[in-house]
Amino acid sequence: MKVGILGGGQLGRMLLQAAADYTVETHVLENDPNCPAAHLCHHFHLGNIQDYDAVLAFGQGLDAITIEIESVNIDALETLEQQGVKVFPSPAAIRIIKNKITQKAFYAEHQIPSPEYLITNSLEELKSKEAFLPAVHKIGEGGYDGKGVQVIKRKEDLDKGFDAPSVLEKMVPIQKELALIIAVNTKGETAVYPPAEMVFDPILNLLDYQVSPARIPEKVLWKAEAIALKVAKSLKSAGLFAVELFVDHDQNVWVNETAPRVHNSGHHSIEGNYCSQYHQLWRIILEYPLGNTDPIMPAAIVNLLGAPEHVGPAVYEGLHETLQIDNAFVHLYGKAETKPGRKMGHVTLLSTEYQDLVYKSNKIKHLLKIVSKK
Numbered sequence: 001m002k003v004g005i006l007g008g009g010q011l012g013r014m015l016l017q018a019a020a021d022y023t024v025e026t027h028v029l030e031n032d033p034n035c036p037a038a039h040l041c042h043h044f045h046l047g048n049i050q051d052y053d054a055v056l057a058f059g060q061g062l063d064a065i066t067i068e069i070e071s072v073n074i075d076a077l078e079t080l081e082q083q084g085v086k087v088f089p090s091p092a093a094i095r096i097i098k099n100k101i102t103q104k105a106f107y108a109e110h111q112i113p114s115p116e117y118l119i120t121n122s123l124e125e126l127k128s129k130e131a132f133l134p135a136v137h138k139i140g141e142g143g144y145d146g147k148g149v150q151v152i153k154r155k156e157d158l159d160k161g162f163d164a165p166s167v168l169e170k171m172v173p174i175q176k177e178l179a180l181i182i183a184v185n186t187k188g189e190t191a192v193y194p195p196a197e198m199v200f201d202p203i204l205n206l207l208d209y210q211v212s213p214a215r216i217p218e219k220v221l222w223k224a225e226a227i228a229l230k231v232a233k234s235l236k237s238a239g240l241f242a243v244e245l246f247v248d249h250d251q252n253v254w255v256n257e258t259a260p261r262v263h264n265s266g267h268h269s270i271e272g273n274y275c276s277q278y279h280q281l282w283r284i285i286l287e288y289p290l291g292n293t294d295p296i297m298p299a300a301i302v303n304l305l306g307a308p309e310h311v312g313p314a315v316y317e318g319l320h321e322t323l324q325i326d327n328a329f330v331h332l333y334g335k336a337e338t339k340p341g342r343k344m345g346h347v348t349l350l351s352t353e354y355q356d357l358v359y360k361s362n363k364i365k366h367l368l369k370i371v372s373k374k
């Protein structure tokens with residue numbers, strides 16, 4: 001089978017690493033010839049994933065196509081689907097998720113618990129919503145890695161909002177943030193990964209470290225699984241879906257957002273679960289049986305972000321020391337240039353003891369630094 005991936009970032013790179021285990025010819029479309037996935041695919045195609053003609057030309061001649069990012073040309077994917085190319089997930093599912101406004105409407109329509117919200121079309125309109133605060137403003141389209149999200153606690157924060165169609169969502173008193181990956185095959189069968197528990201960096205607003213399986217009461221696990229399954233099934237599409245959830249102080253579970261693709265919250269599944277999320281997506285695309293999602297051992301992920309104030313060719317300080325740690329698995333994404341906060345790699349840790357995972361996560365955060373060449 002000839003399979004294309006739209007986007008050539010680290011998710012595409014890890015998807016391609018798993019592809020090497022199957023008889024599949026891989027193609028990548030991306031406009032950066034030095035992107036993380038460029039050198040691991042059989043055929044690299046230079047082009048813009050948001051351009052109709054580029055995506056159409058890329059998809060014609062392929063058996064199937066998948067995405068590693070949502071900001072793709074959905075019209076072209078719809079045309080390809082009509083022409084018989086299998087698209088994972090369906091263009092209709094990507095369309096719902098791509099815009100936070102349609103995503104929120106989808107949750108409401110399917111009675112999936114997600115924080116109360118309203119829509120604002122301009123900054124002017126946002127300023128009239130003081131009574132709805134404290135809230136979180138989320139730009140409809142184009143936000144990623146926390147860049148399309150602004151916390152609006154009080155009246156004085158209203159200026160920080162987006163002057164574009166956006167969702168204004170009630171602030172949830174978060175006790176825990178979870179992410180749960182669901183696999184759906186073409187027969188509609190599902191497989192559920194154990195949830196991961198995230199801890200965020202309040203300054204960079206990027207994932208800091210996470211542990212999986214999450215330490216949550218069984219009742220919360222059941223709710224989280226039921227809600228994530230409901231999201232995946234309601235999208236009526238084969239594919240892999242990562243559902244991000246909030247648990248509040250009353251143990252209620254709310255959907256934050258869904259990603260219709262392999263997800264950063266599932267990196268640890270490469271070493272930590274019998275079937276990684278990347279292998280699972282190939283099983284779905286190639287129509288093989290779904291794999292075992294059970295954990296082999298509890299795992300943690302530490303993201304390796306570019307150090308503050310360092311811009312330029314990347315240098316990895318503390319790599320030798322990190323590789324000396326038992327069951328620490330380093331993944332560098334092959335990005336030549338570092339920038340403050342840029343996702344440059346991650347380290348997965350495995351241990352039977354959660355305390356050990358937390359201790360080693362913190363150790364690696366202080367040990368391993370991505371700086372620029374002087």
Ligand code: ADP
Binds near residue numbers: 143147148169170
């Ligand atoms: P992105 O798509 O950029 O990852 P998210 O929608 O996941 O953005 O929001 C980023 C973070 O902002 C969340 O992980 C959470 O910590 C916080 N956040 C988002 N929505 C809410 C909310 N309704 N209440 C409280 N915190 C929120």
